[in-house]
Amino acid sequence: MKTEPLLSVRNLTTTFPGRRRAAPIRAVDGVGFDIAAGETLGLVGESGCGKSTTGRTIVRLLEPSAGSVVYDGRDIAHLSQRELKPLRKDLQMVFQDPHSSLNPRQTVARIISDPLLVHGSSASEARARAAELMDLVGLIPEHLDRYPHEFSGGQAQRIGIARALATGPRLVVADEPVSALDVSVQAQIVNLMERLQRELGLAYLFIAHDLSVVKRVCDRVAVMYLGRIVEIGDRTSVYEAPAHPYTQALLSAVPLPDPAAERTRERITLHGDPPSPASPPPGCPFHPRCPKAQSICHTDPPPLRTTTPDTPHQAACHFPETP
Ligand SMILES: Nc1ncnc2c1ncn2[C@@H]1O[C@H](COP(=O)(O)OP(=O)(O)O)[C@@H](O)[C@H]1O
Ligand code: SF4
Numbered sequence: 001m002k003t004e005p006l007l008s009v010r011n012l013t014t015t016f017p018g019r020r021r022a023a024p025i026r027a028v029d030g031v032g033f034d035i036a037a038g039e040t041l042g043l044v045g046e047s048g049c050g051k052s053t054t055g056r057t058i059v060r061l062l063e064p065s066a067g068s069v070v071y072d073g074r075d076i077a078h079l080s081q082r083e084l085k086p087l088r089k090d091l092q093m094v095f096q097d098p099h100s101s102l103n104p105r106q107t108v109a110r111i112i113s114d115p116l117l118v119h120g121s122s123a124s125e126a127r128a129r130a131a132e133l134m135d136l137v138g139l140i141p142e143h144l145d146r147y148p149h150e151f152s153g154g155q156a157q158r159i160g161i162a163r164a165l166a167t168g169p170r171l172v173v174a175d176e177p178v179s180a181l182d183v184s185v186q187a188q189i190v191n192l193m194e195r196l197q198r199e200l201g202l203a204y205l206f207i208a209h210d211l212s213v214v215k216r217v218c219d220r221v222a223v224m225y226l227g228r229i230v231e232i233g234d235r236t237s238v239y240e241a242p243a244h245p246y247t248q249a250l251l252s253a254v255p256l257p258d259p260a261a262e263r264t265r266e267r268i269t270l271h272g273d274p275p276s277p278a279s280p281p282p283g284c285p286f287h288p289r290c291p292k293a294q295s296i297c298h299t300d301p302p303p304l305r306t307t308t309p310d311t312p313h314q315a316a317c318h319f320p321e322t323p
């Protein structure tokens, strides 16, 4: 029997009102994917493509204008804040900039304990749990009474992770959790997140703007462009045989570890910036930048279709690359 996914997102659409009389911004435009318990889905794409809005809508920091977010069998897309409260324990978020996501005037003890106090723990229970969480994320429990500015960026992100884990979530949306950190620290935080996943059975939606960061951690990967998913599939399948020209371009920008391969690496340069989600181009949203565009691409939006029958891999392109 096939088990139900932990999270099942369908046709998710999140719109922001346009400025003055401008058209509304469809930041997320009909996105769908599943995440199984204990699994990591990587979500990648250039800045502004709608990754954060997708993550924030799933944990219901934002309300979608359409679509469903089925968590553990229940659609939470339109629940009221009161109905959401018990679910907040289960769905947590780690933010990009650790320092700006931690209140500078609160001690670490307070920052980590707050979600526990909200869910009914006593002050002493919450403090004891905060000390355990410090230890779990590799910080010194005795530093509980320090303030965020006393920690480095990597340590501050560990605090952000401890806060997210306080209530024992099953799904963590990590929104570019290492993008703001020094490269040397990035690997440590990624290692920590992998260890926590193994120990706690967490599922992650791991957001990154570049495919190299999620390569190690994800089981599957989804590529976003202008509010839509243009390619999604198993990690190996997408990295080894990308079907969509946009994914190919993103992958061609990733340096290769082997120096010989790196010297001959073919780079596909994308010209121009992504169009505004307030006025997406007709047809395929990628056509103004696509080196393979044909006339059908200017008029007909390509649906997300299976590209290789033997692996779960889909791309939204009229002329996908097939292995
Ligand atoms: N609160 C907001 N109000 C208006 N537009 C927004 C808001 N947040 C994001 N946007 C717009 O929505 C689009 C997607 O943004 P975002 O989800 O932050 O992208 P990403 O995380 O991939 O960089 C962008 O065009 C951005 O300008
Ligand atoms: S549908 Fe056409 S424009 Fe869009 S990615 Fe495929 S080839 Fe390029």
Ligand SMILES: [Mg+2]
Pocket (backbone or CB within 6 Å): 048, 051, 052, 053, 175, 176
């Ligand atoms: Mg973002």
